[in-house]
Amino acid sequence: MAWLTLTNYALYFESLGVGSYDKPARYDLATDLKQVVKREMTGPLGTRLFDKAVMYKSTTITEPIFLEFPEFKGHTRRDCWLAIIREVLNMHRFIKKFNIKEIQREEVLSMAILGIFRYRAVKEAFHMAPSHFKSTLAFNLTEKLPKGDIILEALHSQLLLLHTGYQRHNTESVSNKSQAALLPASLLTLSRLGLMSLKDPYMTEEKDLSGWVVRVGVQSPLELALRESICHSGRVEAARATLDQVKVEGIDTNLAVMQALLFPLAELGKYLRFLSSWEDPFKSIMFLAVSLYVVYRGWISYMLPCSFLSIAIIMIWNKYRSKGKPLEGFQVTPPPNKNAVEQLLILQEGISQLETYVQAANIILLKLRALLLGAMPQILQLHNIWIVCGIWMT
Structure with missing residues (x-):
């Protein structure tokens, strides 16, 4: 038995036995340790039979670890865990890349948490892997989309406006709803659900705060970045479709x-x-x-x-x-x-021809070795020497 726990900072693996308890292993996702998280195939005695595992590798461990998710059919549980682990990892990479702190950092953490909640809710509602609802995991999606770096830069610019509105909110009296709307929407949502407590007393008193303010008819930099990424996504899908057409x-x-x-x-x-x-x-x-x-x-x-x-x-x-x-x-x-048997015969004939070419190459290499070492066998005649020299010159 084992217990796997994912937080917004680390992944914990705890093995449970009858009458025994081991300290859980902690794998940090927040620090820059060059982590690699990907799907992997495992099996008995090192064989690659079952596609139901997640491989984690970082600089703090000598060998990569493999987390297997047993399932009778498919790999739904593994795909779900892999998606949310990557979401947390990409979120911290975004925070480190732009050096996000204070209220911005809390808002980014809240955005990732809400995305994971939505992802899990869709999975539980449809009883299947929400492959068509991966847009709920924002940071994981931007790593796969073309021009995803532009989307992250636009999101950082939006967070800067959020930070400006929060500072103004703490220094001045807020009398209208437009300034209050600059408060962190995701953080306030988690606080209303009782999942996170707010340190600012004024923010806890407000009950009708909404999200970020945008002007009607004017596209924000984040919307422009998303539109550009969608255009490039269409080109990428068209290129992949072209490649699929030529596969025979x-x-x-x-x-x-x-x-x-x-x-x-x-x-x-x-x-x-x-x-x-x-x-x-x-x-x-x-x-x-x-x-x-x-x-x-x-x-x-x-x-x-x-x-x-x-x-x-x-x-x-x-x-x-x-x-x-x-x-x-x-x-x-x-x-x-041709049927399958004839194709196998053609493949066998091709392998035999390849073996013949390899044998001829080995003979040439042996002759060159004999020339370089000066150990000339008696069967190597003068015309063979000229042949080898001609091959060497060409």
């Missing part, structure tokens, strides 16, 4: 697509093989002369930077020449339909 099933089909994509490299390899076969002596002699001249002049070190520079120039040229036009599709010749 079957080993032979994927090999056919890869062959079509690598067609330019395959043509280049065929041309180099044509030059090395000396079918056209003039072209082979010219290629050999140019290669020897490049080696003699010491230009080999410039080949890689020049290649990258040429690729960059080609990319810029294609960008301005296309002028936003979509790319032309390339044709892929689909292989004939």
Whole structure:
């Protein structure tokens, strides 16, 4: 038996036994310890069979810990705990990043707590993981959304206005509702629910305080940041949908697509093989002369930077020449339909060919080792030496 407790500052794990009690292990989420929290697969004897665990790693522990959530079907409990743990962790990262203190810090903590309460309420109401209601966990959501850093900056600016209104509230007499509305809304909500006590006596006396004040028809920086993030989210989803469309099933089909994509490299390899076969002596002699001249002049070190520079120039040229036009599709010749047994046979044949290539590479490496160490076996004849030297030069 075990008892897992999550607070707004740390995670506690307490093992319970019959007639025994161990001190709970505490894993701090508030300090900067380079924590990593992610889903993990576990199983007996180190096997990865069940996707029902949460992995936690930080600089204070030597090895990562794994928290397993046994469940007969699915991984709903694990996903729920992972989401709220990440929410607390991301909340403290936001506080440390902008150095938030005093009433701002209390408001941020209250926002995260209310989000976790809403998340749990949805889960209990629908008896399922609220995957479509993750917007209740604000800080966890901004880590996944594009332009999430802009949303956090806008939220910090909003909190600065909150801090200004709170200072004015403590120094001056408040006579209208517009200044009172600048008080921390989430903190006041928790206080009304009896979950948090307020230190300021005036704030406890007010009963009709509302949230932040916004002017009608004027978008706040936070709303503008959210709108921009939503626009970029649509582009990201469109890109993911495009990637999902090009995913095909079957080993032979994927090999056919890869062959079509690598067609330019395959043509280049065929041309180099044509030059090395000396079918056209003039072209082979010219290629050999140019290669020897490049080696003699010491230009080999410039080949890689020049290649990258040429690729960059080609990319810029294609960008301005296309002028936003979509790319032309390339044709892929689909292989004939085959059953699972035939696909396995093709895979076995490919593995055999790969084994042959590895054996040939090992033979070349052994010959090079023999040349370098000067231990020439009798079976290594003179023509083999020239072959190896030619491979070394190319």
